[in-house]
Amino acid sequence: MSTHSAEVLRLPDGAIPGGCRSWEAEQTGRWTRGLPPRWVPVRARTSVFVALQPVAVAGAGLLHRFGGLPAWAAALIALHLVWLVLRPEAALVLVPFAAAAALTTGDLAWPVRLGLSAALVGVWTVVGVRLTARRRQRAAGLEAAGGVTAEVPLASGAMGARMERGTFLLWSGLVTVVGGGVLYVTADLWDLAEDRQVVPAAGWCLAGLGLTVLYSAALARRRAAGLRRAPVPVLRVLVRENHEVETEVFAADDVAALRPLFTVSTTEVEGHTAGDTDVDEGAAEADEDVRELISRIDDERAGPLREAVLYGAPYDGAEVVLLAAADKAGEPPVVEVSVGPVRPVTAVAFRRRARAERGRALREARQERLRGAAAAVVVAERTGLEAAPVEVRRWRAGWADWFAVGLVLLFLAYYWEGSSGWSTYALALGALLLAASLLPRRLAWQVTADREGLWFNGLGGARHLAWDHVRAVECEGVRLRIQSRQASFEEWRVASPRWPRLETRFGLLHPYERTAAEITAMWRDPAARPAGLADERQRGRALWPIGIVIVVAIGVMGAAMTLFLP
Structure with a gap:
């Protein structure tokens, strides 16, 4: 199948x-079939990635306090939640070391010991399956390349300046290790006895997370440096940047961009593009590129x-380099190096993405209908056909905004009920x-439209935005944004x-959608x-003035709860 299409920006033949x-559908099919089963975690969502760390720290503290495990053993077991993914x-x-610690240390009952050991064996099995799948992916990529290799572009020039791969991870890991050590050393200084029982394990776990980040930095740097030691396999593919600023890689004949194979975070190597450019002109172009990128992210559009x-060779966790056509026709190719590992798009992730795109298309169609109906109403009002x-x-602001504020206040009241100590009072002041x-804007926001533009009230007064200066009006998810x-x-x-x-089931219309329309x-x-x-x-x-009233009201309520509630 020919891959030439007017919609694809092409590389020069040279x-x-x-x-x-070309890495085409037949070969990429073998590569995707080499992915591990759906029950093996390969591609974690950002929310999962963020949540795993605090969950592991909390789990270590609980195992140490209630299970009687040594702090180091509790941290070692809890960290497998992070390492699994x-x-x-x-x-x-x-x-094996974590399972031995679960069986031989602490005051856990034997059923609990056996349950923890079984869970760790399950983790071992899952990661073994995942690492075996990596070898299959790498072999499929090498087979598709057919033994053709080439030197990575700019290996001795600007590419050599990219040897700092993993530097951010290195410093982040060092800071996290030090933070965990400080937390462990200062455990006896915490006010409450239960804190002193939890903090040592939390400190060990935090230090373990730091060591994990350091290991990730070393592994990423070693894999990135391996690309420059000798010629590496090469494949022709198609790429684009998605709205999450990740590079999606497609088969060379997937000109409709239907099925991404994997994503990888990349950065363009500076100084690769040819030609001299005026400094002011280059700065203007850079500013325009930044504005275009922000607009594309806001609109959830792909490049x-x-x-x-x-x-x-592409596989789960690999480091790669891309020589890609520029995103504007007529410009020289660009070199993009990975700043994160290759992350395969599994069948589950692909279906999730397809559902999200269908949902977005339905929302956009619904909003277009709303805008059409709203236009008819406001034109009638403007021209006086109805009145x-x-x-x-x-x-x-209406019921939706007041409900949101109410939820926040209920959460804060529950959190601070019965709490004491200087740290609680400092948090309360903040x-x-x-x-x-x-809260004043959440409770009493107002947008006013006249013939010249929009007025927005605020803490210090109203701000004006002329109609010609409006760039976008959006109701996306929970946000109304202008x-x-x-x-x-x-x-x-x-x-x-x-x-x-x-809302869809009962035919309800959120106030933000009507306002945006x-x-x-x-x-x-x-x-x-x-x-x-x-x-x-x-x-x-x-x-x-509403802000002052809120502060006084919350202060009075907090004082009353402290004085009169047990």
């Missing part, structure tokens, strides 16, 4: 190594599909200051909880805009 094969190489080596040469022309339109700055083209007014946003499935209709069609100008009262008053 940039492609001689004999380089993020660092299977460490789990493969350390599971253009580009032809590329992949250097290095007198509307001079000014306003949208205010929460009061945060509440004074954020973006500006002005450097001094980047965007205005509010957020509230939503339940999209319930009506403002968009006015922005796009000058005939739909109000006829008059908003006076000072209509623009919205300053919200700082």
